Structure formats: C-alpha cells, structure tokens
Amino acid sequence: MARGTPRPLSDLLPGQRRRLTLAVAAHGLAGVLLILQAWLIAGILNDVVFGTQPVPLSRLLAVLPVLLARAGLLWLATVAAADAAIAIKGQVRQMLRSAVARGPGGADAGSFASLMVEGVEALDPFVSRYLPAMAQAVFLPLAILAAVLPLDWLSALILALTAPMIPVFMILIGRGAERLNLEQWATLARLSAYLLDAVQALPTLRLFGAVPREAAQVAGSAELYRQRTMRVLRVAFLSALVLEFLATVSIAMVALFIGFALLWGEMPYQRGLFILLLAPEFYLPLRSLGAHYHARMEALGAAAQMAPLLDAPAAALRPAAPAVAAGAPRVEVRDLRFGHLADRPPVLDGLSFVLEPGSLTALVGASGAGKSTVMGLLRGHHRPWSGEVRIGGLAPDALPTPPAWIPQQPHLFAGTVADNIRLGVPDAGEEEVRAAARRAHADGFIERLPEGYRTMLGERGAGLSGGEIRRVALARAFLMGSPLVLLDEPSASLDHESEEALVAALDELRRDRTVLVVAHRLTTVRAADRILVLSGGRIPQEGSFAVLSGTDGPFARLAGPRSPLLGALTAAGRA
Structure with missing residues (x-):
C-alpha cells in the first residue's frame, strides 16, 4: 500500500x-x-x-x-x-x-x-x-x-x-x-x-x-x-x-x-x-x-x-467486534459530558440513563435541551468529553450493526419502493422486504400503489404522503435488523389515521428491539413505557406518563396547557 x-x-x-x-x-x-x-x-x-x-x-x-x-x-x-x-x-x-x-x-x-x-x-x-x-x-x-x-x-x-x-x-x-x-x-x-x-x-x-x-x-x-x-x-x-x-x-x-x-x-x-x-x-x-x-x-x-x-x-467494513447478545440490547449512558464548542458550557453535563431491552422510551425536553445531541452520541457521531455510552456492552462505533436512525423527514431516493426499503440490506429478497413492510404497517398502502412494491418514487419520496414515507423508513429499520432504533418524532404533522398506524408500528418495533424516540406529541409520549425528561444537560425526571403527569416538575411544565411543546397537543388529546 x-x-x-x-x-x-x-x-x-x-x-x-x-x-x-x-x-x-x-x-x-x-x-x-x-x-x-x-x-x-x-x-x-x-x-x-x-x-x-x-x-x-x-x-x-x-x-x-x-x-x-x-x-x-x-x-x-x-x-x-x-x-x-x-x-x-x-x-x-x-x-x-x-x-x-x-x-x-x-x-x-x-x-x-x-x-x-x-x-x-x-x-x-x-x-x-x-x-x-x-x-x-x-x-x-x-x-x-x-x-x-x-x-x-x-x-x-x-x-x-x-x-x-x-x-x-x-x-x-x-x-x-x-x-x-x-x-x-x-x-x-x-x-x-x-x-x-x-x-x-x-x-x-x-x-x-x-x-x-x-x-x-x-x-x-x-x-x-x-x-x-x-x-x-x-x-x-x-x-x-x-x-x-x-x-x-x-x-x-x-x-x-x-x-x-x-x-x-x-x-x-x-x-x-x-x-x-x-x-x-x-x-x-x-x-x-x-x-x-x-x-x-x-x-x-x-x-x-x-x-x-x-x-x-x-458496519460491513468494521474490524471484528465481540459478539452482541441476541435480541434487544440494554443501553447505558453514564455520567456523560459533551459540548459542541470547547470554550462554551457543555450541552450535556452528567447525563445518565438506562434503556431496558425491548423498551420504548420517549425523550422529551425544551428546544435546545440537547435531544439531537443525545441521538448523535448514541449513533457514534460525536465523542463525549467524559463518561461513556454502552449499547449491549459495546461502544457505538464498535457495534457490528449500527443503530437505525429515522429522522422526522426520512430521505427516500428516486427508485422503487422495494429498493428504498432494502437500502441498508441491498441483497434482501422480495419476501424479506414484504415482511418488513407488514411489520411497519406499510404493506397495505404499498399494495394499493399502481405497481405495488415496484412503483417508482420520485426524489425524497415524491408520490407518497408524509406518513407513508415514515412507514417506509420504519420498514427499512425492520429489514436492517438493528437492535437499537432511534427516531425523531415519527408522528409529527400526521393525520389521526397515519398517527395510529405509526404508533402500532412502534409497538411492533419494540418486540425485539430497544427503541428511543424524541417525542413532541402526546400520542407518542403516552405510547412510551418510560419518559426521560432532559433539562439542564441531565435527566432530572423519569417515569411513565401516568406518574409524571401527576407530579410537579419539568415534565408538568412541558406538558402544561401553556407549553409551546406539548401544551396544544395535550389540549387536543383531551378534547
């Protein structure tokens, strides 16, 4: 060389x-x-x-x-x-x-x-x-x-x-x-x-x-x-x-x-x-x-x-790593400190939490609290100043299969629906693609397309609605087989029917995976097993929706009727 x-x-x-x-x-x-x-x-x-x-x-x-x-x-x-x-x-x-x-x-x-x-x-x-x-x-x-x-x-x-x-x-x-x-x-x-x-x-x-x-x-x-x-x-x-x-x-x-x-x-x-x-x-x-x-x-x-x-x-080009236990991994974040600029206060300061295997956890916080930074650290895109992140006992950059990431606006390429689903597994067969779509509750609308799974999509998924694009992205995550799935509010800006389909897909997703969702909507927060409230670079409050909604603290302020984050949605949910 x-x-x-x-x-x-x-x-x-x-x-x-x-x-x-x-x-x-x-x-x-x-x-x-x-x-x-x-x-x-x-x-x-x-x-x-x-x-x-x-x-x-x-x-x-x-x-x-x-x-x-x-x-x-x-x-x-x-x-x-x-x-x-x-x-x-x-x-x-x-x-x-x-x-x-x-x-x-x-x-x-x-x-x-x-x-x-x-x-x-x-x-x-x-x-x-x-x-x-x-x-x-x-x-x-x-x-x-x-x-x-x-x-x-x-x-x-x-x-x-x-x-x-x-x-x-x-x-x-x-x-x-x-x-x-x-x-x-x-x-x-x-x-x-x-x-x-x-x-x-x-x-x-x-x-x-x-x-x-x-x-x-x-x-x-x-x-x-x-x-x-x-x-x-x-x-x-x-x-x-x-x-x-x-x-x-x-x-x-x-x-x-x-x-x-x-x-x-x-x-x-x-x-x-x-x-x-x-x-x-x-x-x-x-x-x-x-x-x-x-x-x-x-x-x-x-x-x-x-x-x-x-x-x-x-993942295919990484050096061999120790075998990860089969099924959903346990995610541990211990005393994490991280900032984007060395001369500024850290965004995360002493952050610690645990995601149990097979759980669906919602991460909530005010704008700028550091939710996207947490996601970046779990994906291995940032290196913490101190502390550590362990996914199934391994660092994010040592995982044989990287965490699946589904942003609010997933990117679909110009090509067939099937090709977009098999993006992370290009040699996947037709039955594997269909099985992933069924688990993501996407099979129904795909079959109704003019050519089904062979229907050509435009750039950025032109031809599909926002909810359909997100369900195709979820099918991609199912097919990829990543044991950890990270999502950024998948139900944002969706109608009631699409939102229900996505919540059902999330429930299916956590059966054999650990799922962390950055949540902005009441529906997603209520569907979670546990809620992590991010404030001041830490997790000052965590628990189920039933427990947190009846307790005074950061979550109550976020979910209150005057909150720009969850307030309007909470009111809509009660109506």
Missing part, C-alpha cells in the same frame, strides 16, 4: 491485494520480456547492418512470441488493476450510501451527489494507474540497470544518477498540487450544493423576482471553479513538461556517450544498440508515474471530502 494512501482507500486496498499483486507481477514479467525483446532486436539489426548473410526467418519469428507474451501480460495487468478499481468504487459508493442511511452527517444533497459521481470516479485512476505505475517505477529501472551494468558501467552510471531527479521534481511540484486539488474539490462540492438548492428553490425565486440575482451567483461560483480547475491543470501540465524534459535530456546523454563509444570502436554495435533501446524504457515508468501523480492528487482531494461522511465506518 502506498504511503499516504487516502481513506477510504486505505481501508479497502487490502481486500484487493490479490488483483493488485497480479497486476504488478504481470507488469514485472512484461518488463523482463522487454529486456529480452530489446536484445533480440539489437542482434537482428546488428546482423542486418554488419552481417554477410541474410538474417534467417527463424530469428525474426523468435521475436514474435516475446511481443505477443508482453502484450498479453500488459493486458492482464490492465484488466486486474481495472477490476480492483471497479470493486473499490462499488464499495466506496456502498459506504457513502450507508453513511447517508445512518444520518445526513451534515452533508447536503448536492455535495453528496458530487461525491457519488465525480468523487468516486476520481479514485479509479489512483487504483488502476497510479499504484501499478509506482510498482513499475521501482522494478523496471532496477531490472534495466542490472542488464546494462555488465555491458557498460558508464551508461549504467548515467541512468542511476539521472533517475532520482524525476521523483525529486515530482515531490517539489506535488506539494503545491495537493493543496490546489483540495481547493478544487471543495469548490466543486459547494457549487454542486448551491446549484441543487437553487433549482429546488426555483418557484420561490421566481415569486420574489430573485432569479437573475441567483443566476449571477451561480455563474460566479462556476467561474471560481473554472479558475481553480485551470490552476490545477496548469500545475499538471508544467509537471509533465518538466518530467519530459528531464527524461529527454537523460536519454540524449546516454545516446551521446554510446555514440562516441561506437565511433571510437570501444563498444560492439549490438551492445550499444541494446542500451539505446533500453534507455527510453528505463525512464518510461518514471514518466508514467509522474503523469499519473496528478491522479493521486485528485484522489486525495476527493477522499478529503468523503472523510466527514465516513467517520462512522459502515
């Missing part, structure tokens, strides 16, 4: 070791055949120029198997490296999809789309070209030096002294190129996000007559991206020019010394021609490495943009 290999490639390259080793070995054998080919051609030309007899056809035909074998080995190396790149790109896309399925992680749709297309494709040249070229740049020059040294030590010395100049200049030029590539990718991500937001907000922009202004801003962002792309290309072309110049001058020096040696009769013609044929091939891997060095810079830039999404690695 190359030093400085960007993540996620550093996680995935070991899995492609066999293909990459095959590519490197094929290149190495092709290099050995190249040396043999040069010797055979030099001998034939020597006999053509100085021989007194015609060159036998058998000698000419002897070169053909070598040429064919070299071509076959180079083809094999190319295919093996390309297969490794294709496999890695597929895994990276799956990692990105899994990251989005666990939660947005701060990535907007435009940036995510840019990463899924341009970002992932930028990893291809790094794997399929740069890594094999790097191995070739080490092996082939050494093999050629070993072949040239016994024949002419002076030519070997020239090759050995000039070869390091190319990597040195690559490093010098690459220092600036890496920074430029990072800037280019960041600009592309911002442009993609801005453009998508502008397109989605087009009706509003037209309503307020802001289309010309927004178009000018998009044009400005596109111009900035063009300028930064040209800066990257300028450095790339400059580096290519420098490398070509160094290689050309070095080859000319070798040719000059060999020419004088032939002129003075100090070297046989076949030996001199053999060295001349090998001189360009000596520098070719180094020049190829320089040409593909830009691919490494692009991969670094793309990987830097992926890193925030991939901080919580996909």
Whole structure:
C-alpha cells in the first residue's frame, strides 16, 4: 500500500491485494520480456547492418512470441488493476450510501451527489494507474540497470544518477498540487450544493423576482471553479513538461556517450544498440508515474471530502467486534459530558440513563435541551468529553450493526419502493422486504400503489404522503435488523389515521428491539413505557406518563396547557 494512501482507500486496498499483486507481477514479467525483446532486436539489426548473410526467418519469428507474451501480460495487468478499481468504487459508493442511511452527517444533497459521481470516479485512476505505475517505477529501472551494468558501467552510471531527479521534481511540484486539488474539490462540492438548492428553490425565486440575482451567483461560483480547475491543470501540465524534459535530456546523454563509444570502436554495435533501446524504457515508468501523480492528487482531494461522511465506518467494513447478545440490547449512558464548542458550557453535563431491552422510551425536553445531541452520541457521531455510552456492552462505533436512525423527514431516493426499503440490506429478497413492510404497517398502502412494491418514487419520496414515507423508513429499520432504533418524532404533522398506524408500528418495533424516540406529541409520549425528561444537560425526571403527569416538575411544565411543546397537543388529546 502506498504511503499516504487516502481513506477510504486505505481501508479497502487490502481486500484487493490479490488483483493488485497480479497486476504488478504481470507488469514485472512484461518488463523482463522487454529486456529480452530489446536484445533480440539489437542482434537482428546488428546482423542486418554488419552481417554477410541474410538474417534467417527463424530469428525474426523468435521475436514474435516475446511481443505477443508482453502484450498479453500488459493486458492482464490492465484488466486486474481495472477490476480492483471497479470493486473499490462499488464499495466506496456502498459506504457513502450507508453513511447517508445512518444520518445526513451534515452533508447536503448536492455535495453528496458530487461525491457519488465525480468523487468516486476520481479514485479509479489512483487504483488502476497510479499504484501499478509506482510498482513499475521501482522494478523496471532496477531490472534495466542490472542488464546494462555488465555491458557498460558508464551508461549504467548515467541512468542511476539521472533517475532520482524525476521523483525529486515530482515531490517539489506535488506539494503545491495537493493543496490546489483540495481547493478544487471543495469548490466543486459547494457549487454542486448551491446549484441543487437553487433549482429546488426555483418557484420561490421566481415569486420574489430573485432569479437573475441567483443566476449571477451561480455563474460566479462556476467561474471560481473554472479558475481553480485551470490552476490545477496548469500545475499538471508544467509537471509533465518538466518530467519530459528531464527524461529527454537523460536519454540524449546516454545516446551521446554510446555514440562516441561506437565511433571510437570501444563498444560492439549490438551492445550499444541494446542500451539505446533500453534507455527510453528505463525512464518510461518514471514518466508514467509522474503523469499519473496528478491522479493521486485528485484522489486525495476527493477522499478529503468523503472523510466527514465516513467517520462512522459502515458496519460491513468494521474490524471484528465481540459478539452482541441476541435480541434487544440494554443501553447505558453514564455520567456523560459533551459540548459542541470547547470554550462554551457543555450541552450535556452528567447525563445518565438506562434503556431496558425491548423498551420504548420517549425523550422529551425544551428546544435546545440537547435531544439531537443525545441521538448523535448514541449513533457514534460525536465523542463525549467524559463518561461513556454502552449499547449491549459495546461502544457505538464498535457495534457490528449500527443503530437505525429515522429522522422526522426520512430521505427516500428516486427508485422503487422495494429498493428504498432494502437500502441498508441491498441483497434482501422480495419476501424479506414484504415482511418488513407488514411489520411497519406499510404493506397495505404499498399494495394499493399502481405497481405495488415496484412503483417508482420520485426524489425524497415524491408520490407518497408524509406518513407513508415514515412507514417506509420504519420498514427499512425492520429489514436492517438493528437492535437499537432511534427516531425523531415519527408522528409529527400526521393525520389521526397515519398517527395510529405509526404508533402500532412502534409497538411492533419494540418486540425485539430497544427503541428511543424524541417525542413532541402526546400520542407518542403516552405510547412510551418510560419518559426521560432532559433539562439542564441531565435527566432530572423519569417515569411513565401516568406518574409524571401527576407530579410537579419539568415534565408538568412541558406538558402544561401553556407549553409551546406539548401544551396544544395535550389540549387536543383531551378534547
């Protein structure tokens, strides 16, 4: 593995070791055949120029198997490296999809789309070209030096002294190129996000007559991206020019010394021609490495943009963890302290609570109390300042299956209903998908769709109501099999029928899972086995709805008739 290999490639390259080793070995054998080919051609030309007899056809035909074998080995190396790149790109896309399925992680749709297309494709040249070229740049020059040294030590010395100049200049030029590539990718991500937001907000922009202004801003962002792309290309072309110049001058020096040696009769013609044929091939891997060095810079830039999404690695790619007990886990949060800024008071200060296996717990609190922060800690998206989180005895980032996360507005992708349900388990069969939908009380409305589970949905679930989208997301959680499910008020803004269906689905969900719900509505709070009241960074009050509603304290203030959080809903529930 190359030093400085960007993540996620550093996680995935070991899995492609066999293909990459095959590519490197094929290149190495092709290099050995190249040396043999040069010797055979030099001998034939020597006999053509100085021989007194015609060159036998058998000698000419002897070169053909070598040429064919070299071509076959180079083809094999190319295919093996390309297969490794294709496999890695597929895994990276799956990692990105899994990251989005666990939660947005701060990535907007435009940036995510840019990463899924341009970002992932930028990893291809790094794997399929740069890594094999790097191995070739080490092996082939050494093999050629070993072949040239016994024949002419002076030519070997020239090759050995000039070869390091190319990597040195690559490093010098690459220092600036890496920074430029990072800037280019960041600009592309911002442009993609801005453009998508502008397109989605087009009706509003037209309503307020802001289309010309927004178009000018998009044009400005596109111009900035063009300028930064040209800066990257300028450095790339400059580096290519420098490398070509160094290689050309070095080859000319070798040719000059060999020419004088032939002129003075100090070297046989076949030996001199053999060295001349090998001189360009000596520098070719180094020049190829320089040409593909830009691919490494692009991969670094793309990987830097992926890193925030991939901080919580996909379950399938995590190192082996101790087995978790079957069924719903016990969740323990002990003396947790956490804040978003080090110089500000912590959002959570001494937070402790326990979620019993198979329970449905509601987390309530005023706006800004830290409910979303608690969810982020349970999902492993934040690291606490102190204290610990244990899910079935394991830290969140050590779980073999990550907690399922269902926000208020779950994201459904453009595709079939079935594909959206099997997002976390792409190889799930049709019966498994249907079973998950039935448990989520989604099977009924799905069957009524024009093509049932094969009905195509638009972006963000266009074609379904809010309640139907949330039940599809619940079906996704059932299918994924996560023992811990986290929800952010699934019944918000729903009609009575949809709300009842969701509450029934939640009741089904807790049969073999532990469920924590951020609750804002009376229906969800009443359905919970236990309520945790978050206030002042702690849990000052907890218990069932019947107990808490008759006790003075933070919950009574939250659920009171004048409370903006639960008051209106409580009144509606009593009406």
